[in-house]
Amino acid sequence: MADHVVTFIGENENGILAELNGGYMRQLEPMGLRGHVIDLHEPNWADRLLPLAREGIRLAWGSAGIGATLSAGDGNLWDMLQVPFVSVLADTPCQLPVNHRVASRWVANGYLMEDWLGVQRRLIRSPQISALLPFAVLPNPFRERTPWARRPHRMVFVKTGEDPARRRAGWEGWPAGLRRALHDASEEAARRPTGDITDLVIEATRANGLHLEERLEILFALTYEVDQHTRALRSNAFARALLPLGALVIGRGWDHLDAAGARATLRPAIHAAELPGLYADTQYLVSTTPNFGGGVHERVVGGFAARACVVSDSNEYMRARFPNLGAFHGLDWTAPDLSERIAAIFHNSADRDADAAAGLAVAERDFAPGIFLQALVELADLVRAGNRLERFPA
Known part of the structure; x- marks a missing residue:
């Protein structure tokens, strides 16, 4: 063959x-x-x-x-x-x-x-x-290069930023019924744990007297806007929690954040070829998840493959798959104490080398x-x- x-x-x-x-x-x-x-x-x-x-x-x-x-x-x-x-x-x-x-x-x-x-x-x-x-996930060739306790980066967040207020402003030109559905669905999505938001959009359109299942181009346009807005809210919540810490935030689009007095370092995006080495020099890789509940983002298992610990919002899949994995710190992104919980992880002086090794074993066994x-x-x-x-x- x-x-x-x-x-x-x-x-x-x-x-x-x-x-x-x-x-x-x-x-x-x-x-x-x-x-x-x-x-x-x-x-x-x-x-x-x-x-x-x-x-x-x-x-x-x-x-x-x-x-x-x-x-x-x-x-x-x-x-x-x-x-x-x-x-x-x-x-x-x-x-x-x-x-x-x-x-x-x-x-x-x-x-x-x-x-x-x-x-x-x-x-x-x-x-x-x-x-x-x-x-x-691909194996990380640098995973054993630096012991966990001696890695130079405490927390790293690699993510393209977006200002959710700018996206909401773009909705002002939409017809009134669609605009109301956008705001209703987005407000509801902002109150829920990470998961698929498709049904929220359908429910919001119906609540505003619209039935768009036969006009998928309109329904998907609305869903895309709510999807991007919710992802921006989630990533902003994590980025703001990292600003007071000695974290490293890499990616474009964070110009809307007030970084005055921040201890975090903001750097421009880097080429993907540099990511394995960066991850392998990191103790805690920070991630946020798109709007799905039945899967895991590549940054999470990429962190495991780098023998790093991972701090991320949690969805249904991750809560079921990693309930006792010390390398995974799954958080509720809507929690009012999100910043405090991330800070507590950052300032915890415990050596997580054994946890990181267990995360690597999961990556090699389950995500080969x-x-x-x-x-x-x-x-x-x-x-x-x-x-x-x-x-x-x-």
Whole structure:
């Protein structure tokens, strides 16, 4: 059988997809497969793909559906090549709904978050094969470089910032009914623990006399706004809690914070290639989670893989998965004493080396890249087999 595996990347901030997808491709050799990364922004990308197609491609994949809609003539490229393509989807469908419904029998949807698979099945109803993929993290090559107690960074928060007030101001141009729904859903989301906010938006539209399930473009536009606003509130709550501490905050978009008298250091964004080394020099990696309850953010397991402890808001999945893991400090982001709880962790002088080691063991056992890659191969093989069964029409 063909042994080439191709992943596609496109424009992305700070090179994160090039680093992640390239890292996974380097993990394929023990499986007898050869990985290739193709950047769709390179003018000669097709010249790299076609020789591989002639030799035989086992599967192709792309994060967020990058590469799923490539065309060949009037049709889809993967239909023409008869090569399975898996869209690895970690973002809410409201961000780019078209990537969750692709007109191809050779393109499958692989969801990393159970919430997003549920939203797609309830609202988008794609005829594609869809499945839940296991979440994984790449091994951190620097994880044993510096003992936990001697790491130079006490707390690090790597996150792009946004001022939620600026987003709310943008809602003033929306029609009155939609504007009311935006404010109602956002106020309710701000009172709840981390989780999917899709139903909150639907409930808010109905409460304002609107039924938008048949106009998904409007519903998803509203959901996107509430999603981004809630994520901004959450990350701002953590960033403000870190300002009085000797923490390190890395990322653009924090200009709206009043940093006068702050002890925290704010630095611009860095390239994704620098993150493994930074994480491995950190005692507590701080994270906030997008609006899902059925999964874990890569910063959390990335912290474990770096032999660091993690401070994060907590969702249903993490509360069930890490209830007794000392490396994980799960917090309620709506708690009035959030700042005090983060400060207490920061100032606790206990050596957490054993906790960090336990977190690393969880990353290596439960989130190994081979688990994800094997599931990717199996889903692609299912797509290939399914297209041989067309003689059994429904």
